[in-house]
Amino acid sequence: MSAPRSLFDKLWDTHVVVPESEDAPAILFIDLHLVHEVTSPQAFAVLEERGLKVRRPDLTQATLDHSTPTLPADADGRLPYATEAAERQVHQLEANCAKHGIDLLGLDDARRGIVHVIGPEMGLTQPGKTIVCGDSHTSTHGAFGALAFGIGTTEVGHVLATQCVLQRKPKSMRITFEGALSPGVGAKDMALAMIAQIGADGGQGYAVEFAGEAVEALSMEGRMTLCNMAIEAGARVGMIAPDETTFAYLEGRERAPQGEDWDAAVARWRELPSDPDASFDKEVTVDAAAIRSMITYGVSPDAAAPVTGNAPAPANDSEREAAEYMRFAADRPFAEAKVDRVFIGSCTNSRLSDLREAAEVMRGRTVADGVTALIVPGSEAIRQQAEAEGLDAIFTDAGAEWRLPGCSMCIAMNGDQGAPGELVVSTSNRNFVGRQGKGVRTVLAGPATAAACAIAGHIADPSQYISTEARDAA
Amino acid sequence: MQPDPFTRLEARTLVVRQSNIDTDQIIPARFLTTTTREGLGANAFYDWRYTGDDQPKNASPFPVAGAGDRQVLVAGPNFGCGSSREHAPWALLDYGFRAVVSSDIADIFKSNSLKNGLLPVEVDAETHAALLERPGVAIAIDLEECTLTTEDGIEASFTVEPFARRCLLDGVDPLGHILAHDAQITAYEAAA
Numbered sequence: 080m081s082a083p084r085s086l087f088d089k090l091w092d093t094h095v096v097v098p099e100s101e102d103a104p105a106i107l108f109i110d111l112h113l114v115h116e117v118t119s120p121q122a123f124a125v126l127e128e129r130g131l132k133v134r135r136p137d138l139t140q141a142t143l144d145h146s147t148p149t150l151p152a153d154a155d156g157r158l159p160y161a162t163e164a165a166e167r168q169v170h171q172l173e174a175n176c177a178k179h180g181i182d183l184l185g186l187d188d189a190r191r192g193i194v195h196v197i198g199p200e201m202g203l204t205q206p207g208k209t210i211v212c213g214d215s216h217t218s219t220h221g222a223f224g225a226l227a228f229g230i231g232t233t234e235v236g237h238v239l240a241t242q243c244v245l246q247r248k249p250k251s252m253r254i255t256f257e258g259a260l261s262p263g264v265g266a267k268d269m270a271l272a273m274i275a276q277i278g279a280d281g282g283q284g285y286a287v288e289f290a291g292e293a294v295e296a297l298s299m300e301g302r303m304t305l306c307n308m309a310i311e312a313g314a315r316v317g318m319i320a321p322d323e324t325t326f327a328y329l330e331g332r333e334r335a336p337q338g339e340d341w342d343a344a345v346a347r348w349r350e351l352p353s354d355p356d357a358s359f360d361k362e363v364t365v366d367a368a369a370i371r372s373m374i375t376y377g378v379s380p381d382a383a384a385p386v387t388g389n390a391p392a393p394a395n396d397s398e399r400e401a402a403e404y405m406r407f408a409a410d411r412p413f414a415e416a417k418v419d420r421v422f423i424g425s426c427t428n429s430r431l432s433d434l435r436e437a438a439e440v441m442r443g444r445t446v447a448d449g450v451t452a453l454i455v456p457g458s459e460a461i462r463q464q465a466e467a468e469g470l471d472a473i474f475t476d477a478g479a480e481w482r483l484p485g486c487s488m489c490i491a492m493n494g495d496q497g498a499p500g501e502l503v504v505s506t507s508n509r510n511f512v513g514r515q516g517k518g519v520r521t522v523l524a525g526p527a528t529a530a531a532c533a534i535a536g537h538i539a540d541p542s543q544y545i546s547t548e549a550r551d552a553a
Numbered sequence: 554m555q556p557d558p559f560t561r562l563e564a565r566t567l568v569v570r571q572s573n574i575d576t577d578q579i580i581p582a583r584f585l586t587t588t589t590r591e592g593l594g595a596n597a598f599y600d601w602r603y604t605g606d607d608q609p610k611n612a613s614p615f616p617v618a619g620a621g622d623r624q625v626l627v628a629g630p631n632f633g634c635g636s637s638r639e640h641a642p643w644a645l646l647d648y649g650f651r652a653v654v655s656s657d658i659a660d661i662f663k664s665n666s667l668k669n670g671l672l673p674v675e676v677d678a679e680t681h682a683a684l685l686e687r688p689g690v691a692i693a694i695d696l697e698e699c700t701l702t703t704e705d706g707i708e709a710s711f712t713v714e715p716f717a718r719r720c721l722l723d724g725v726d727p728l729g730h731i732l733a734h735d736a737q738i739t740a741y742e743a744a745a
Contacts, residue, residue, distance in 0.1 A: 096741045097734050103716045106734055108741050118638065120588035129728075134738075146586055164586035171588050215637040215661060231639040231665035232590075233727075241731045243738060247714060249660075279573055280631040280657055313634060315660050379573040379634075397572045397629065490636075492582040499605055509635060511577045513600050 083354035086320050087251050087286045090226040090351070094209045096243060104245040110208040112238045113194045114141040114181065116172040117492075118213030122236035123175040131240045133179040138242060140203055141176050141183040143169055144193045146493050149455050149482035158186070161494030179239075190333075192458020192484045195219040195426035199303065200460055202332025206321035206348040211238055216426050216508065218309040221318035222302035223325055224351050226286075228315040249286045249316065250360040253353075256291035258368035263542050265436070266301035267428060267506065267525030269293065270308035271373035271383040273365050279381040282314025285361065288353065289319050293367035299328040300432040307427045311380040311508055320352035372541055374413060375510045375523040377401040382510075386413060386528055387540050404512060405520050406502075413538040416522075419501035421452040421479075421533040422515070423526055425489035428506035429457030431464050433526040438470045440530035440544040441477040447536025452479035453495065455487040479533065491515045504532040556670025559721040561695045562651050564624035568688035569614050574628050575635035576662060580644040582636075593640055594619060594647030620649030625692050627654045627684045633662025633673075642666040652694050654701070656681040667717040668727065674701060680709040696722055 084092070091107075099105035112135075119141075126132065133139060146165040152158045160166040169186070176183035184191040190201060195216050198204040206224035211217060213235040220227035234244050254273060274281070287309050289302075297305065302319050309317025326345050329335045336344040371385035378401045384391065390407035393399040402409065407416060423429070423437050434456065446452045454474045456462040462484055465471055471481045487495040489507035491514065497503045499518030506529050510521040524532070527541035534544060584596040598615045609617045620626075626645065632655040633641065642665050645653070652672040663673045674694060676684070684690070684707065691704040696718060701709045719725050731738075 096737050101715060102719070103730065104714070106731055106737070108738070117585050121590050162586060168586045168588055213637060215635065229637040229661055231637055231661060231668065233639060233665065233668040237728055237731055240728060241738060243731050245716070245727055245731065279634060280659070283631070283657060283660055313631065313659060396570065400571065490582045492585055509575070509577070511575045511635060513581060514577050517600060517605055
């Protein structure tokens with residue numbers, strides 16, 4: 080009998096081309112390489128310099144998301160790029176993909192969207208796959224029971240040329256959410272509570288598996304939100320065992336296996352969850368029932384607390400600097416802080432369920448005076464579904480802006496950003512200094528909380544805006 | 554592109570004490586629209602060095618002109634967290650740093666740095682605390698011996714992933730290493 084293995088062990092073992100030794104890391108085969116415009120140009124340039132071609136264009140999918148405008152083209156058909164450099168970068172990826180035979184979801188493609196949104200949506204992201212991308216939020220795809228992690232541009236070049244990466248096997252950690260979530264609490268709240276508990280470097284060096292009743296109860300979209308934030312705890316890999324929820328999400332999607340292949344794939348995928356006696360280098364438990372709607376109050380994602388609480392007094396120099404930047408008064412309720420801008424979007428929270436959650440809060444209400452609210456769907460497919468459901472009308476009737484898909488204000492490199500000093504409540508993943516524009520103070524939150532802040536005009540608990548029936552149905 | 558070989562570095566330190574210095578601090582996202590890796594030092598720690606209207610900040614720990622002889626950046630824990638942008642080590646190198654020392658350095662940044670000849674050095678908490686107290690101290694980092702010593706007697710050892718160390722010391726090319734296993738990759742693909 081072989082030793083019990085974890086989900087991570089199984090995926091690692093089946094993808095080793097050359098095992099690791101003391102001298103060299105393992106050579107690991109990659110089943111899906113996702114590419115976007117920002118971290119790929121220098122990698123394609125290396126192929127050029129060395130006279131190499133893309134080994135497996137069939138396992139490579141490119142999209143445009145980071146530098147792309149979220150406003151439509153003008154009357155002459157010109158897109159409002161933030162800079163000429165941004166436009167050049169987009170054209171560079173178009174040229175690189177054309178040259179190397181890589182499928183690119185171009186600007187007019189009805190499937191285009193944020194790289195971590197389109198992979199799952201197209202059915203490319205599947206249990207048992209190894210998935211990489213030059214983007215730290217690649218951990219998102221782990222929600223399907225895939226081994227997915229972010230890489231740098233040099234490694235993007237390695238994968239383009241060889242379909243492999245050099246990797247040392249990381250340590251393993253299981254984070255078990257015990258008990259059920261309270262009504263109105265979502266995956267983003269779980270992620271922020273988990274990061275607050277283990278710290279922004281708590282997962283460093285580990286591949287993390289999320290488990291437990293509250294994780295199993297999550298939709299695929301919620302699971303993606305949780306795995307997306309693994310990197311904010313320092314873990315490159317966050318993963319969840321595939322189950323009926325996973326299979327139901329994937330069945331019938333464009334690039335998912337079809338017919339007999341589907342049945343065979345599901346049979347294989349059922350073998351992937353961690354064996355009952357699998358061991359982990361570290362085990363952590365999180366009390367899911369105790370989690371409340373969360374926000375961040377500092378400049379690192381682990382500075383998170385329940386939205387109904389008070390800002391804690393800083394305990395050291397780093398926290399004091401963060402508190403000065405964020406301007407939350409110590410021991411005063413967060414609710415006293417006035418909000419200038421709200422962003423609902425990003426690879427963390429731009430999926431249909433996120434938009435529905437925000438719309439539930441905004442329906443029939445108005446964004447407070449002085450607050451700008453930006454709603455950016457994660458993909459063209461989500462935009463179309465949301466518009467078919469009338470979500471866009473709920474947002475625009477409330478006074479929010481409904482934009483075209485992209486990373487937008489999460490990374491703020493396409494021109495969508497806050498002004499210096501503004502307090503921005505954002506459903507994205509990073510509250511770093513200046514991340515959403517110079518001097519911008521970012522508060523991370525889930526979609527319902529962000530929407531509630533837009534309506535209230537200050538930091539607000541979403542529960543006051545959600546009907547009991549809607550909560551019970553959620 | 555092969556980085557310059559790294560064997561032994563003798564320089565001075567530049568200290569920033571903050572924890573969790575993320576790659577958005579090292580190079581803000583608005584500078585990522587570049588399609589080359591050259592010249593990014595001008596944007597390294599940009600918002601720490603310049604005001605909102607692009608004037609040099611007097612109080613910045615980072616000189617406008619570059620790192621000079623302070624080629625070793627000593628920083629608080631969890632340095633390099635956040636985005637996977639390789640522009641971060643490109644910018645630090647171009648600014649003039651050759652090594653980063655902390656008690657703990659984020660995984661992707663560490664991996665990216667090693668591939669470009671910026672040596673990430675993780676030291677024990679005591680050494681780290683001592684280095685944070687000695688801005689500008691003369692320091693020697695020896696990759697052959699994996700030791701760090703200062704002029705005033707701090708001595709510490711560190712570990713570097715053996716393959717990355719060999720790449721830096723001997724100029725081994727990681728992509729060449731993978732390409733040399735082409736037959737195994739082909740066999741793996743055929744079996745899949």
